[in-house]
Amino acid sequence: MTLPLRLSRLLAPVLMAMLVLGLAGPAMAVQPDEVLDDPALEARARDISSGLRCLVCRNESIDESNADLARDLRLLVRERLVTGDSDEQVVEFIVDRYGEYVLLNPTATGSNLVLWGAGPVLFLVALGIGAVYVRRRSRAAPQGPDEGLDAEEQARLHEILRD
Template sequence: MRFALSLITCLMLALPALAVQPDEMLDDPKLEERAREISSGLRCLVCRNESIDDSNADLARDLRLLVRERLVAGDSDEEVVEYIVDRYGEYVLLNPRATGSNLVLWLAGPLMLIFGGALGALYLRRRSQVPETAEKDVLSQTEAERLREIMDE
């Protein structure tokens, strides 16, 4: 019984790998390898964080076929990706480019970390320069009298 459950679990985990249907595959193994490499970097617009190579959505199938069609037409890998990006926008890339407006997003994290570290260092430096008073914990005469009044009440 456990073996059957383990086998079913393994098969269910392998289902996304079966997204590319046999009728989509190219006869030329080199072109098919290029198509798989390209489509592993393209996002399924239906599934969001899944590549079109792993997705069973109809749109992902259309994109896989489009990639193969462009490769058969003689486009280079870069030309195929550019064609898809021109058609569907940069969101279709699983690994967005670090150019243009995306550059702000790529640099924001490290810049915020540097800024926060500088603020922390400045705070610690100023804190260490403040002279400590020896009478920090000692109450003044009026404070001690007021405390006695409060405690006696």
């Protein structure tokens, strides 16, 4: 009776690890009825879909999202590919319709340059402020505990410290 118990104690962690690893894989929400018959077109559709943001789920691609809008966008991508649009035309059509926010990796042009540059610029500003603060603090005259006290306060402080 100890062998099955010992075996189950050994297998439990292995089975849990397999379960966790199995669930950790990429979750694709593409339904079988969405898949195109032409493997080349389907590969193009998957490539385009992986770069488009689900507008409901925010930081998931439409390929990973189960939202209805993501499904509609996946179908729209496939529909445009079947009609003969190039990958760029499909992305341009969707960006024209939903705005540049639909791109998971927005372009670094126009007003987006401000957003792309704001992080590094603010980091450099923070470093400058920190350097000025540290420099001023190191130049400040060190104050002892008795400085800034009048004679009566110093006498009271010495009295307290002696007790």
